[in-house]
Amino acid sequence: MEGVTKIAMYLIPILVLVLLGTYYPEMFEKFKDVGGKVQEYLPNVSIGAEKLQASKPFVSEDNKNQILSLKDSLNKMIGKGPCFMQYQKFSLLEGASLRASYDGVNDQTNFGVYGGAGASQYVNDLSFSVKGMKLCVIAGKDNSAVKAFSKIYFSPISVDKYSAPDVWSVRMDLLKDNPQHYTTVSKIDLGYYEGKTFLCKNSNHIVVPELGIGENTNVCDNFNDDGILYTPDGKNICFFPTVYGDTFSYDKDGLNDKYLGNNKKDEQALLFQLLDGKLKRCVSS
């Protein structure tokens, strides 16, 4: 009797379901819809941590070409100077960074290129060294180096006044009077800065730890060098940290970026002078 009761307990619900499915099939669709909606509100539950798989770190094609251009230009500047050189100006270094440091033991500057996750992974294929190179910047602990550089390269020159064959000769005379127009450093970092305020837009960023340049998070957009490099002696090769402002100015942290750009409003801008043949190129193009 007990066995019959148990069988009935299983059979009756099954029979009910079969009858409902036969005569009221739309009810199951409704249950399915409701069930599906309820599932949306339930949290996802899973067992086992998700596995991460990395890929070989890389940088964008644009940044890669610009880094190769920089490497080429730096190598061409060794043993020349005083002179200027152009490299393919960096587009936004989002996803890439460079860390340059001088190796006194081997007398070379090592450029580590970083990309991949967080632009923090070493990209072996693109990293390089420049033998015989020291690092310098047109900036300083005070503004004396930048002031001297401005005096040499931004003073309006009248060739007739100086009885000189050309503008460059006059500038070289000024250079002899102002030898301390750059600052040798041991380390420079180039990277991307994600603007954190309305006034600080996304931009490239240079950090020179020894001079405290670029370490203040309120300083932004301080590497608008327009792809210009300078060497006073064929050994020190200088990068141009820039400062922002509406007027031509400078301070210890670098030149106003208007001094570098091809600013047609002022013939003293470095790029304008370079394109106009008034500044000596390390390698004639």
Place this chain on the structure above:
Amino acid sequence: MKIKKGMAAGTLVAIIITLAAFMLIASVIIKFMSNVDDQQAELICHDSIALRAATQVDVGSIDNAVLPQLCKTIDYKLVGGNGEKEAVKEQIASKMARCWWMFGEGRYDEILNTEKLRKIFFLAKTGNDCFVCYNLIIPNGELQGQTITATDLFAYIKDNNYPKLRNVTYLDYIQYAGGPGRVVLSEDIKDGQAYGVVIFVKNKDKKDWTGLLQLRPELTDRSTSVIVVDKLDTVAKYGCLADIMGQ
């Protein structure tokens, strides 16, 4: 009334037995760990991390690994071999790779993180999500007064192959053979000094590891897990999680 008293007593007995069993198991594990050799300790750590990852329960946005990590910090004496810098570099590189391996090769983020679970129970954070795999000790005179610069050591790990994989350097192994990783070498290696090989595990949120911004700003980027070699007295300030021995 009698039934109720019986039930309460039964429940209490069950709780006491459970606690006693837990304490017994924990003491056995700790005693076992104190007697295992280094290779066994590495294997146990590796396997406990793998099990912890496999049994992690993800509910919505909360990921919780419920099993403990059974890892202990291993003391290792570096052997210079008559001032052979290459031998010392090889040993350091080997321990860095081994630490990476022990913690799942960077394949699991959040693997050391118990913060969300601790927040639920209003428990204080135990430390940064890092672990000191090895204390590397260089006895006086082992390097015969020479220094292995951080640059030298970095050059070694980027140029030399990791023996357990074909054509993969130590740096490649850590950076991308598993999950995303990177290497930070904070100090030069000198005679008579002690260094820590530490792993910082990548977590999904991007907040700084606590207190490291001033100490080691290069460690604040949490885009990858990180293997760090640093002086032991600096490592002590990292606030890493204690090992199974409570150190």
